[in-house]
Amino acid sequence: MTEIRFYHLQRRKPEEALPALLEEALEQGLKTVVEAPVREWIEALDERLWTYSDESFLPHGAARDGEPETQPIFLTTGDDNPNGARLRILLAGARAAPILEGQPTAYQRIVILFDGADDDARAEARAQWAELKAAGYAPSYWREGETGGWEQGR
Numbered sequence: 461m462t463e464i465r466f467y468h469l470q471r472r473k474p475e476e477a478l479p480a481l482l483e484e485a486l487e488q489g490l491k492t493v494v495e496a497p498v499r500e501w502i503e504a505l506d507e508r509l510w511t512y513s514d515e516s517f518l519p520h521g522a523a524r525d526g527e528p529e530t531q532p533i534f535l536t537t538g539d540d541n542p543n544g545a546r547l548r549i550l551l552a553g554a555r556a557a558p559i560l561e562g563q564p565t566a567y568q569r570i571v572i573l574f575d576g577a578d579d580d581a582r583a584e585a586r587a588q589w590a591e592l593k594a595a596g597y598a599p600s601y602w603r604e605g606e607t608g609g610w611e612q613g614r
Contacts, residue, residue, distance in 0.1 A: 464599040
């Protein structure tokens with residue numbers, strides 16, 4: 461069964477925390493799909509992943525780049541998985557349930573990354589948590605710690 465993690469950001473915005481999660485996934489050899497509900501988010505993330513650090517970049521692509529199967533990180537607004545990713549990161553209200561209904565074992569892990577300072581984002585995360593629990597999944601909750609790492613909560 462797919463592992464589902466909710467990552468509650470308390471100090472950073474999702475676009476600030478995302479590069480570290482993607483670096484970790486690459487180190488583990490996991491191809492990743494990052495989903496946001498609107499094209500503008502994808503475009504902003506596309507730029508951010510090339511420029512977030514002076515020392516490195518994260519290799520990635522989106523539909524307009526072609527050859528999605530070669531991308532270690534694929535950015536999308538849809539529920540597609542053209543690079544055969546085993547990790548899916550959902551941003552800004554992108555929903556896990558439709559993905560799991562159509563592809564219940566396609567992913568090793570799904571991460572729902574949400575901004576704890578945003579009331580709507582917290583409410584959406586709570587609704588997704590309840591929906592996934594009702595569907596028989598056992599999601600875990602992680603919060604951003606003092607040093608920016610993740611601490612499992614209850």
